[in-house]
Amino acid sequence: MSTTPEQLYNFGFIDEDSKREVRRQILKAIALPGHQVPFASRDLPIARGWGTGGLQITMAIIDAGDVLKVIDQGDDESVNAVNLRRLLQRTTGVTTTVDTTAASIIQTRHRIPEEPMRRDQILVLQVPMVDPLRWVEPNLERATVMHGESDYGRMWVYMYESVVKAGDLRIATQYPVIVAGRYMMDTTPIPRWDVMRLHNAEALFLFGAGREKRIYAVPPYTTIEPLQFEDFRFKTEFVAGQICARCGAQDTFLTSHFVVDPTNPAGGYWRTSCSDTSFCDKRVLVNTTNQEAPQ
Amino acid sequence: MTTTFQQPSLFETFCTATFRVLLDCMARPGTIGQIPEPTMFPQIPTIAIDDQPMLANRFALTSCLSLLDQETRFAQAANNTWIDAQSDINRWVQLRSNCRLSDAKNALFVYLWDSASSALLHELNQGTLTFPEQSCTAFIAVPEINDTEPTWRLRGPGIDGHCDVGVHGVVTDFAQNIIATRAHFPLGIDIVCIDTHGKCIALPRTCQISLN
Incomplete structure (x- = not known):
């Protein structure tokens, strides 16, 4: 009878020197809010561009006493979220949650x-594309110099051209913002709905891009200003009247x-529903409990 | 096949716990954190200042050590003088971290044994406009940090309005030496002050200091 072999990993999967590398760059990223700090991104058992940056940050900061939640587009149960959570849980033994x-x-x-996130919580964001200047300067070295010199004129022209061609600021996600009055930062593909929730927040936000080998951060109580014109303001995706079909929320990102109609395939x-499934489930539970409660 | 993980060693546990304290303090300047007791290093060599032995602040030196490896260059100073690379204390740090010893100009991490050595902060690398992250991080041992008798008022990212903190027993121009390291943001030195009880505050270069 064959026995099942065990595969022994370091706590948090990556080795201690890799953790130290990520840790050092996280501290620098916090000291330079919005600035992209290069780091030695390691190979992981998932493909680069599928969350390896966020994963390495989580692996470098996680402690045995942490409680971990992993979401993908707000959803705790999608394939990406489940796989990342399972990898972290098996290599650290931490408690996981959806709450x-x-x-x-x-x-x-x-x-x-x-x-709302509290001061004792850390949000780690997975970043697919790092540099907001890539639309106007594809050469990374030149873009880095532009960031160093706060040379953001071409980005403003890009925004202006967007208004001229499309009639409005047509950036759907990855909306560029200025952090703490200095660095221009890509907000990753979070919806515009979430952009201003980075502004003067209580929690710490860490951004990791594994493929592009960059870490950046937004500390708590840091100003975030979306790029906008006086006559073309930054807008969220809010559409009045849209509600979640499950919990009835009108104030969430949907x-x-x-x-498909079962009686008529054509x-x-x-149907719209909350993107944040854990929050939606909580509201559904409250609604159900209220309905069942004796009058 | 089952996936299991190795329980972290005493030093690894210390490194992670210390990093979380540094992370919180760096993200929220003025917040006083508590560095865990470095039990795995019961004896740290002393150095001689004017023929008198001087003890290291074990919390400050070991929390700096927790971030060092073969990729980092390290230097330390006491009594306003850089300590020789061949000295016992530098070899002690190198043997435990595998770091490279360096001169002040090229060091990525420095440990200053006392506040008087803060006069050397101007010699450290502040990074460049293109690569401001290549600047030095300084760990400074101070006698006492508390929030009951504030001496400094801090402002900047990470702080809701302002934050008052007391740093005691330091030389008179300590604050001025630190303020001078952040005159050219985004260039600058990020500083962590740790007292004899392991109480820690971080002063990233974004943090503006004014005297109370």
Whole structure:
């Protein structure tokens, strides 16, 4: 009878020197809010561009006493979130949760949880593309010099051209912001709905890009100013009247999916629901409890 | 096949716990953190100042050590003088961290044994406009940090309005020496002050200091 072999890993998967590298660059990133700090990104058992930057940050900061939550587009149960959570759980043994309020570290792809985050929580964002200047300066070295010199004129021209061509600021996600009055930063593909939730927040935000080998950070109580014109202001995706079909929320970021009519395959409708599934589940539970309570 | 993980060693546990304290303090300048007791290093060599032995602040030296490896260059100073690379204390740090010993200009991390050595801060690398992250991080041992008798008022990212903190028993121009390291943001030195009880405050280069 064959026995099942055990695979022994370091606590948090990556080795201690890799952790130290990430830790040193995180401290520099916090001291330079919004500045992209290069780091030696390691190979991981997932493909680069699928969350390796965020994963390395989480692996470098996680402690045995942490409670971890991993979300993908606000969803705790999508394949990416489940796989990353499973890897971290198996190599650290930490407790995991789907409840935002119970977590001490939240790793996320493209959303900030709806429930306000506290000062004892850290949000780790996975970043696919780092530099907001790539649209106007594809050469990374020249873009780095432009950041150093606060040379953001071409980005303003890009914004202006967007208004001239499309009639409005047509940046859907990855909205560029100025952090603490100095560095221009890409907000990763978080929706515009979440951009201002980075502004003067209580929690610490760490951004990791594994493929592009960059770490950046927004400390708590730091100003975030989205790029906007006096006559073309920054707007969120809010559409009055749209509600979540599950919990009835009107003040959350909603996603939509198409529901096919079972009686008529050609028919159907678009259904909107909260992107943050854990928050939505909580509200559904409260609604159900209220309905069941004796009058 | 099952996936299991190795329990972290005493030193690894210390490094992670210390980093979380430094992370919190760096993100929230003026917040007083507590560095854990470095039990794995019961004996740290002393140095001689004017023929008198001087003890290291074990919390400050070991928390600096927790970030060092073969990629980093390290230097330390006491009594306003850089300590020789061949000295016992530098070899002690090098043997435990595998770091490279360096002169002040090229050091990525320095440990200053006393506040008087803060006069050497101007010699450290402040980075460049293109690569401001290549600047030095300084760990400074101070006699006492508290929030009950504030001496400094801090402002900047990470602070809701302002934050008052007391740093006691330091030389009179200590604050001025630190303020001078942040005159050319984004260039600058990031500083961590740790007292004899392991109480820690971080002063990233974004942090503006005014005297109370």
